[in-house]
Amino acid sequence: MPPPDSDPPRSPAPPQPPGMDDTTWLDVIHKMDEVYSQLVHDEIELEKKNVELEQSQQFIFSVLSAMSDVLLVCTTSGEIEETNAALCELVGRADEDLRGTSLFDLLADSDSVARARTVLLNASPTRLGEAVELNLKGALGECVPVDANCTPRIASSGRRLGTVFVARPTAEIKRAYQELRAAHEALKKTQQQLLHSEKMASLGRLVAGVAHELNNPISFVLGNVHALSRYSDRLRTYIAAVHAGEGDQALAHLRAQLRIEHLLSDLPSLIEGTLEGAQRTADIVNGLRRFSAMDPEERKPVDLNQVVDRAIHWVAKGSPRPFTVEWHAGAPCMVMGSAGQLQQVVMNLIQNGLDAASGAMSEGPRLWIDAATEGGMVLLHVRDNGPGIAPESLTRIFDPFFTTKPIGKGTGLGLSISYGIVEQHGGALSARNHPAGGAEFTVQLPLAA
Structure with a gap:
């Protein structure tokens, strides 16, 4: 028996394979650790990619579900691959029922089938897509017209995989168009009302001057009518004597007493003067009526010189204080437009110039107006001797409701409306500070052809 304190006998170590030592085994174990670590890392990355893919799918699904437009994706043969909630609701079928079926089964008539087939068979479709009108079968079997945009679905290799249809029911488009048209008409009506209101404001400033302007011809007509009334009494007396058979001597005496010869020679000038005064009154009234009326859209040849003459005349009649205007009409400057609207523009510019120059106490308000042609355009300059326009106001001078006048003295619409009128006539209205002082508009x- 072996002694009690002695170790038990050990089995001999297995023999190592030829060429293998401890270092080699350590390398193998190290490589196995690296492979295992790479597998763990790859598995983590795969899990992250799966999560990202799932999030992307959920995002795409939420976008497709939120789309109000109809979406349909099909192969080149017309087999449905993808739809959205809007299409399913429109046709009354679930997404799983639509997948794998034919696009043509959703179309309501043969014309729609033919148009869809033409799109699918197009060998060289544009990436921008093409518009086509289709009729779909609604959930209740009704015909639902849609306006579809068809774009090709291209693989990374450049091969065409199918077609994407994005459509919207035409009724919705028509409703949106009608709402837009109604809003546009309302805007036009409001703009016309603003234009008319500003015109009435300009017309109100002329009332006092118009009363004075009408007083002269009307007084002239009244004076002539009174003279004609007296002359008619004399003629009635003389004719009564003639019918009574008075003698020649008595008639001659009566003729001299009633001044019949002077009466007869004075009648033509009285009648002519009365007609002239009445015509002058009619011209004043017609001019006011043309200015205050809602102008039609028609455009006629207009001499800008005459427009300036009338504008100066009316502003002068309505101005509470005298002013000086340097204006000499040259050759006719014919433009195509509305005489009333152009007169409103010129009157606004003249009135603004007078308001700006009202503080020039040394020489009083003064305006310089000239018109010239240059390069097929008529250039009308209106300058005043006021303080000019502040630099911060130059960029806003034509904005609606912008005014530098005190509260209650201006609406801020005159220049804005004038700017719009000139633009409608194919021109432009600009403002600057003149080098010699004052503001210049x-x-x-464009010259009339």
Whole structure:
């Protein structure tokens, strides 16, 4: 028996394979650890990619579900691959029922089938897509017209995989168009009302001057009518004597007493003067009526020189204080437009110039107006001797409701409306501070052909 304190006998170590030692085994174990670590890392990355893929799928699904437009994706043969909630609701079928079926089964008539087939068979479709009108079968079997945009679906290799249809029911488009048209008409009506309101404001400033302007011809007509009334009494007396058979001597005496010869020679000038005064009154009234009326859209040849003459005349009649205007009409400057609207523009510019120059106490308000043609355009310049326009106001001078006048003295619409009128006539209205002082407004209008 072996002694009690002695170790038990050990089995001999297995023999190592030829060429293998401890270092080699350590390398193998190290490589196995690296492979295992790479597998763990790859598994983590795969899990992250799966999560990202799932999030992307959920995002795409939420976008497709939120789309109000109808979406349908099909192969080149017309087999449905993808739809969205809007299409399913429109046709009354679930997504799983639509997948794998034919696009043509959703179309309501043969014309729609033919148009869809033409799109699918197009060998060289544009990436921007093409518009086509289709009729779909609704959930209740009704015909639902849609306006579809068809774009090709291309693989990374460049091969065409199918077609994407994005459509919207035409009724919705028509409703949106009608709402847009109604809003446009309302805007036009409001703009016309603003234009008319500003015109009435300009017309109100002329009332006092118009009363004075009408007083002269009307007084002239009244004076002539009174003279004609007296002359008619004399003629009635003389004719009564003739019918009574008075003698020649008595008639001659009566003729001299009643001044019949002077009466007969004076009648033509009285009648002519009365007609002239009445015509002058009619011209004043017609001019006011043309200015205050809602102008039609028609355009006629207009001499801008005459427009300036009338504008100066009316502003002068309505101005509470005198002013000086340097204006000499030259050759006719013919433009195509509305005489009333152009007169409103010029009157606004003249009135603004007078308001700006009202503080020039040394020489009083003064305006310089000139018109010239240049490069197929008529250039009308209106300059005043006021303080000019502040630099911060130059960029806003034509904005609606912008005014530098005190509260209650201006609406801020005159220049804005004038700007719009000139633009409608194919021209431009600009403002600057003149080097010699004061503000200068320039109206550019194309010459009439």
